[in-house]
Amino acid sequence: MLVDGGGCLKRTVTDGDLRRLLLAGAALDDPLSRLPACEPKTIGPDAGAEQALALMDRHRVDHIPQVDDAGCPIGLLLRRNLCSPILLSTPHLGQGERGFVDDAFRTNWIAPLGPNVDAFEAELAEHVGVGHAAALSSGTAAIHLALDLLGVGPGDEVFCSSLTFVATANPVLYLGARPIFIDSEPDTWNMSVNALERAFEDALRRGRMPKAVVVVNLYGQSADMEPILALCNRHDVPVVEDAAESLGATYRGRASGTLGRIGIYSFNGNKIITTSGGGMLVSDDGELVARARFLSTQGREPAPWYLHRHMAYNYRMSNILAGVGRGQLQVLEERVTARRRIFERYRTLLSDIPGLGWMPEANFGRSTRWLSVCVLEPGVSPVRPTGFIAALARQNIEARHVWNPMHRQPLFEGCQYFPYEEGRSFSDEALENGVCLPSGSNLEEAQIERVCAVIRDALSHR
């Protein structure tokens, strides 16, 4: 790109332009002013990939300079990049899924029960080292059932991590209860023991204990479960571990999701392994899990006719999807290794960029790095998350803000919130500075390098 003294784009110069110039008799050290004037085809700062591709088609070119409002170049959009988006976290199939799904078709087990469902439950329970598991239609359904099983009902209070996806807290509302949100801590980005302690003190003062505590394991990392469980046990309040994002992670040698009274996993399409949509409820308490199965299949009593005593749900996983899950479970360890490797590639390739930090990995276990999360240090990094995400989007790379904490959501307006320290809310800081980068286990090295090149560019401007 040829710019004038003010940095404004004058024109682009391609290898074809140089070849034509040389054929017309120019020497290699001749100035580029010998090129015929040519109004550059450019695109504005807010244009998306589709617009850029349409412009390239119209002008029969494979690249378009992107300029700011003053006409100064801010990037070069290439057709080959725009035609191959890099997404945040996409499904990654293995070799085994098809066989299990074919079996389901061959044997006509395509209902929300069958051999794949039973086997998926047994195999997952064995993999994570828990007594029992119930395969369900989603992680949200599993949280809903978990809270129902613990007796949460209208007017009850439930302590819940604030830094999470809304699916963690919605089931509290389904049951007519009220969430009280607990902040995260900087070392783990998960539930702060400090904040939880203050919430319990407040509950004692008010003479109203929560019915349950929902602890989230964020972005593939376990919360610091020992002190959290000690506190909850002291107050005799059961813990539901929302391990939707942390299947495959460990905490002091145990599998994330197996430490609370009940744990839940999600197999949504963006998770480390997927059934396209699905979830699992796990517990060492066999009676609770049997009850979860009962409630997930309309609460049908064992009788020769249709007999119902309890309101229940239609939350069971289908035998087809359980087949996908069985195949996915076979490659879970590979997927963890791949996601951790992607995180390390980002960290290594971008280690020299000032003001660029990373979500920490706590020393008590293994994070899966389900998502690679970077942190743009305020005052050092030249862009904030919104501008950074937009810069990546211009190159057809999907990045996302960190979860917008629940205590900030209009849906939960008026709900109590206990920050990490009086006057310091860590989850607000995580939102203000954090960005989730493409993290799918099927990302190729060239794609990681492409993301890094765009990040480097975005963080070196201005």
Ligand SMILES: Cc1ncc(COP(=O)(O)O)c(C=O)c1O
């Ligand atoms: C922390 C957390 N909890 C719960 C869920 C809900 O899982 P599902 O989408 O399977 O309902 C998700 C993901 O979607 C999640 O990220």
